[in-house]
Ligand SMILES: Nc1ncnc2c1ncn2[C@@H]1O[C@H](COP(=O)(O)OP(=O)(O)O)[C@@H](O)[C@H]1O
């Protein structure tokens with residue numbers, strides 16, 4: 001079992017809240033990811049889960065049993081949790097077998113040598129490294145070392161595995177492959193994984209649910225699709241990949257349908273669905289978030305009623321193309337399949353897919369997010 005309940009968890013360093021009133025409910029057997037920029041409090045949260053850091057406020061409960069509170073912290077070795085780090089932390093002078101067997105050999109009452117052998121062998125199968133027992137870490141690739149580290153943490157059958165940026169030392173191609181493997185290992189073992197990363201792609205490709213954090217606070221806790229397509233606020237929308245943040249004003253509100261009509265700065269009228277928890281009124285200034293892939297462009301001068309824009313920048317990414325458009329003074333980023341070939345200076349007509357746009361009450365710094373050159 002590995003059901004985790006985190007309530008109002010807070011950790012201060014001086015007058016800085018590294019983790020600030022965090023609430024999280026994690027179901028048994030789920031793969032959940034703490035995602036956010038560097039310094040947002042991910043590692044501090046994970047270390048409180050592991051029992052290395054005492055919270056200043058709040059509690060951590062696993063399967064109904066309180067493990068952390070300001071008054072009492074159950075030590076790490078009594079929590080039945082495993083931990084995997086960025087730097088693998090394998091013993092260089094021990095073979096793969098002895099690295100993986102270590103936790104089992106420490107168990108009291110002692111396990112029979114035959115049982116240890118069998119469990120190490122089975123775990124090396126799980127991480128796709130059978131036959132590697134006699135190698136030393138120095139004789140393995142980075143990806144293989146990280147799989148040994150996973151095997152070592154999993155062999156003692158923890159109810160929860162905590163992973164802190166375990167793939168960030170690997171090169172890009174290997175990292176992509178390891179994503180699938182880590183996810184596969186979680187499925188095979190059915191252990192609750194709490195995974196920490198600052199990489200949205202990693203979080204989206206592996207997790208059942210993502211906890212998006214910023215400045216020690218939880219911004220949203222939801223399935224990847226939800227976080228990406230229905231971000232809770234501008235900060236989440238902006239962090240989950242490239243997004244156009246456009247200024248507009250609400251001209252009508254359809255409460256029963258939870259929809260609004262918004263006029264954008266360049267005069268376009270959009271009908272948009274409201275995300276749960278968002279309240280806006282007629283006349284409100286709003287920020288409309290639209291992903292580059294939800295804008296379509298066509299090369300046509302006779303656009304009629306469509307929006308017309310000029311291509312100011314093009315980036316070819318193999319299977320995809322990114323374009324920066326100037327739409328009556330507003331910058332709009334667009335992504336298309338690479339067979340739509342546009343050049344700088346081309347005049348295009350633009351269509352915004354209303355179904356995938358989100359609307360939020362206007363924030364002061366929304367403008368600066370657009371200014372940033374990120375393509
Ligand atoms: N031991 C510490 N002493 C003082 N400040 C710390 C300590 N550990 C972390 N912090 C601060 O707490 C914040 C969160 O850190 P951390 O949890 O490591 O972030 P993340 O893992 O998301 O990058 C940062 O501002 C960091 O500088």
Ligand SMILES: [Mg+2]
Pocket residue numbers: 042043044
């Ligand atoms: Mg960290």
